[in-house]
Every structure is written in structure tokens, then in C-alpha cells.
Amino acid sequence: MKIAFFSTQPYDVTFFNKENKQFGFELEYFETGLEEQTVGLVTEDTDVVCVFVNDKVDAEVIERLAEKKIKYIALRCAGFNNVDLDAAHKHNIRVCRVPAYSPEAVAEHTLAMLFTLNRKIHKAYNRVREQNFSLNGLLGTNIYKKTVGIIGTGNIGSVFCRMMKALGTEVLAYDVYPNKALEADGTVRYVELDELFTKSDIISLHCPLTPETLHIINEENIQKMKDGVMLINTSRGKLIDTHAIIQGLRNKKIGALGIDVYEQEEKVFFRDLSGTILEDERLQLLTSFPNVLVTAHQAFFTDEALTQIAFVTLDNLKQLSTTNEIVGRVAEL
């Protein structure tokens, strides 16, 4: 079976080549993302396209893949908002993903962002390097006894809820499908979204991007939040209306913002643009604020997660091609 990889980074090649020793598939790597302009790279002898978070697998691309008789689209990530599932089903192309490769990796990165912003570690690091040992401007707060609001309590959100509970915070949660175990053992209290917005000192987003969650952080909801609230998003960029969040930062409603994902990230993330002038003015503005921390979609980026992603992606394809179903994981879409 031949698999064409899009948006390939050097670490993808390392981890997939290593795991593929036990599967023996033919792997072809393209650095470019998959979109209408690049779908022509897929050759007729290819069976699978393997894509990542910013590949555009829309109806047009899927139609072209169907013409090339592609059997499977394998997402090497958990989120699948970039794939037109209806179009894939219409053309009998089966779609699989890696539902929970390492929720701890993403939850730990979320925690790292929270602590960095609260204790201003990003500023302290630079200061000390310049022999500025002053503490002025580095004041933080205790996280202990604060109220944390977590939107989405699935694989990642539930791990993050437990981490926050262990720190002695009160954890408020909102999810369309509450996790009964989290509630039963006293880790969280499920509340309506409005209560979460009004009572939380820190809000962290762990829900998928859907039509219902698109811009869930908008001007109206920002107004409901506590003054100086910290907001962290390690889920998907479009959960936040960037214009509204910039306004919120400017008028000090938002005290700190940590984002590992960004609305327009497909044009910049996963690339080294250090020798260029950044064209995205909103991102440039955000990175200039002292209370904003931006990381470039790296929450998943641990050795354990990459090993698991490579194994599960290839194992999904092995199972689909041999037994026609994936047993033991909610991987087929």
C-alpha cells in the first residue's frame, strides 16, 4: 500500500520511517500542504493520503482524490475540521484519525503556558540574560484557590481538569456531553457557559472546532468575563475571534492570553519565516503584547506523542485494509 504524506516535516519522516518497519508500507513524503493546487502530486498508484491539521481536504480536493482512486484519508492528528467528511463519504473514501495519542502532552503544554504567563517566565528569561535582575513587573498570583473554567472535557480537557484540581483550584467545566466520572469524583462542577465565563480567573479551551464552537470566544462572551482573566487556547485557532481578543487585551479585560493555535495559522505555523517580514499584522500585534504567549501548534510535540501518532496512523490503515474496520479506538470518521 502506498501512502502520500503532505505537510511533511523532518520529524514526521523520522517517526513514520521508524514505526513503518513493522508495517512495510511504501511512504512518499511531500513538504507542501494538500490543497487544490497540490493534489496533482498524488500519483495513480497511491492508495492513501496522510494529512495534518492545516491541509485543506475540501470537496474539490476530495473529488480529485476520488478520480485518482484514493481509498483512505489518514489524519495524523485528532482534530478533523479540515476534512469535508460528507464529500469523502459520498466518494467512498474512508477517513481515519488518531483520536487520543497523548492527551497528557497537550494538557502539559497548556499548563506550561498558564505558568509562564502567570509568573512571566518569558520575560524573566530574557531579563536575566541581559543581567537585569530586577523583579519589577514580574508579579504573579497564586494559582492555588483560583477558579479555572474548562470548555470541553474530553481526552485532553479531562486530563487538564485533574491537573488543575491537583493544584488546589476550583474547576468549573462546560461540555455538551459532561464526563460523569469527573463530576462523580469531585474534580469538576459542570456549569452553564455563562457561569463559567463570569466566575473563572483562568479559562482554557479544549473543545473541537465545530459550527457551534466557531468564535466561542467573541466580543459578547469576553464582556461576561472577569477583568484580567487569563485565556488559554491549545485547541483550534478559530475558537477565538482574533479581532475581539485584541480589543479585549487592549481594554485590559483579558489579562493574559496563551495561544498554541491561531485563526490564520495555516499561512505561518510550521514554517521558518525568521528572514521575512511577517505579513499577518494581527499575529505581529499579538506577539508584541507582553502578556501574550504564542507557540506555533506545538502542544502535541513530544517524543511519546509522535511515536503514538505514527504507530496509530499506520495501524489504522493496516486494520482498514485487512479487516475493513478499526477495532479498539474511535478512529474512523
Ligand code: NAI
Ligand atoms: P475529544 O473529542 O476527546 O474532546 C472534545 C470534547 O469537547 C468532548 O468532550 C466534546 O463533547 C466536547 N465538545 C464538543 N462540542 C462542544 C461544544 N459545543 N461546547 C463544549 N464542549 C464541546 O478531543 P480531545 O482529544 O480532547 O481534543 C480537543 C481538541 O484539542 C481537538 O479537537 C483539537 O482541536 C485540539 N488538539 C490540539 C493539539 C495541539 O497540538 N495544539 C493536539 C491535539 C488536539
